[in-house]
Amino acid sequence: MIMTEPASRKVSKPPDELPAGLEAAPTPVEEVELVKRARKGDLTAYDDLVRRYQERIYATIYHMTSNHEDANDLAQEAFIKGFQALRSFKGGSSFYTWVYRIAVNKTINFLKQRKNKAQMSLDDMDFNAEHDPDLVALISDKTPRREVNLAELQEKLNAAMQKLSEPHRLVVTLHDVQGLSHEEIAKIMGCNIGTVRSRLFYARQQLQAYLSDYLQ
Amino acid sequence: MSMNQDTENFGQLRRLLKIKRYEQPPPGYFNDFSSRVIARIRLGERGEDSAVIERLLWEAPWLQRIWAAFEAKPVLAGAFGLAMCGFLISGVIYSEKGDVQPVALIPAAESLPSSTEVANVIAENHPLVARPAALEVSSTNAINPFQMDGPLLRTLHAEPAGFQFPIRN
Numbered sequence: 509m510i511m512t513e514p515a516s517r518k519v520s521k522p523p524d525e526l527p528a529g530l531e532a533a534p535t536p537v538e539e540v541e542l543v544k545r546a547r548k549g550d551l552t553a554y555d556d557l558v559r560r561y562q563e564r565i566y567a568t569i570y571h572m573t574s575n576h577e578d579a580n581d582l583a584q585e586a587f588i589k590g591f592q593a594l595r596s597f598k599g600g601s602s603f604y605t606w607v608y609r610i611a612v613n614k615t616i617n618f619l620k621q622r623k624n625k626a627q628m629s630l631d632d633m634d635f636n637a638e639h640d641p642d643l644v645a646l647i648s649d650k651t652p653r654r655e656v657n658l659a660e661l662q663e664k665l666n667a668a669m670q671k672l673s674e675p676h677r678l679v680v681t682l683h684d685v686q687g688l689s690h691e692e693i694a695k696i697m698g699c700n701i702g703t704v705r706s707r708l709f710y711a712r713q714q715l716q717a718y719l720s721d722y723l724q
Numbered sequence: 725m726s727m728n729q730d731t732e733n734f735g736q737l738r739r740l741l742k743i744k745r746y747e748q749p750p751p752g753y754f755n756d757f758s759s760r761v762i763a764r765i766r767l768g769e770r771g772e773d774s775a776v777i778e779r780l781l782w783e784a785p786w787l788q789r790i791w792a793a794f795e796a797k798p799v800l801a802g803a804f805g806l807a808m809c810g811f812l813i814s815g816v817i818y819s820e821k822g823d824v825q826p827v828a829l830i831p832a833a834e835s836l837p838s839s840t841e842v843a844n845v846i847a848e849n850h851p852l853v854a855r856p857a858a859l860e861v862s863s864t865n866a867i868n869p870f871q872m873d874g875p876l877l878r879t880l881h882a883e884p885a886g887f888q889f890p891i892r893n
Contacts, residue, residue, distance in 0.1 A: 541834075558758040566757070571744055587761045613788070620796040634746040642739040643746075662743050683828050685744040712734045715741075723736045 543603050547594045554594075559588050561604055564686065565611045571681040572615045572674070573622075575629040582618055586611035599654040601695060608696045616674050627667055661722060668718035676711035683708055 521592035538587060539560075545553035565586060590607045591605055598605055642657065677696065682688045683704075690708075694701045794801040 523867070531785055551765065553809045555762050558761050562757045564751065570747070570749070575868075576749055581751075583757075584761050584764060588764055591765050617792050617795060620792065623796075631747040631749050634748050636746065638744070640742060644872075658743070661740070662747065665740060665743055680741070680743075684741045686740055712737055714877055716734065716737050717739065719737065723740065 515658050532595055540599070542555065543594070543597065543599070547597070548593065552617055555604060556592055557607075561607055562587075568608070568681055568686060570631065572619065573671070573684055573723070574670055575627065576631050577629055578618065578622075581612055583611065586614050587706055589614065601606055605692065605695050612678060612696055616678070617675050628663070628670070630662060630666060664719065664722060668715050671718055672714055676707055676714065679704055679707040680711045680715065684712075 539557070542557050543551045546557060561581065564578055566583040569582045570585070573579050573582070588609065590610050594611070596628065597603070643661075669680070672680065675697070679693060682693045682696065683690070688696075690701045690704045693704045697704065794804070
């Protein structure tokens, strides 16, 4: 199972083909009904909502922190806060965008506090990664550093990600890893699309510089 | 170089970023994730007070930004605390200096003739006007308006009237 990819994608520029086997998007009516019930204190309905978004929320936080334990704590806290603040949810955006914003705010606050104390605790790679043609190509003979293996590449990539500022890391995570559209990212981050684009451009430039040894 | 051209040039990097999609938490991690969240909600892990603060922070983004700034820079929080202490201390000092002397008001009140003096003056000028008995009681005050040693007390201490019903044979 792969834990990325938003359910309802209105991708203006679809990212590279995303992994298969993802959950079906919840219909808005279903979600609205679940939110309504959860607001009245129905924990079964909220449990349903958590199940729908847990993987995406966890993944976003994990890619931001590069630490499983931190991602676990923050993801749980984001959902708890989501339940507590549900009364203030006006329904102007989807629940999914709203809970994403909670998670992102929580993570950015956490990262500001954690500054200079970052310690990576990376998740294991899925077995399928070894069969991904793009990744195979990266570690093949054509790669400048031919001795590199997938685990090392993973570590280098995470280290490079951690060098980015939080907003830049977030944009790369949401767009290039999670596959969200610029519009969705703008909603989550509370900024305009132009800002998202420029941040993405700058972040990619930075990453390319950090990882030049591993890119052709 | 335009942004679109660069998007094309980032192809290699984007392929490398695909690695991130394959990073996974321990097997079965998500099986009981929601149960743990719900259990924590049920336990009310976070007290009502903190929930109110969190809600306030959530509903007032400017407050959230200030809070985040304090969390990120403890020096700023310390400086704010010091400024508040300074403000409080200066307030106390200022209020002590600016206190109005209550003594200043008393002479003005004392300079007014008392009701007894007024009654005496009236009685002297008009012999037909008798001095009021109640005014003879001189040592009354706001707490004890009736001095219980005058004619009023004597009346109260008078022998109780005896009621004897005739006995019928």
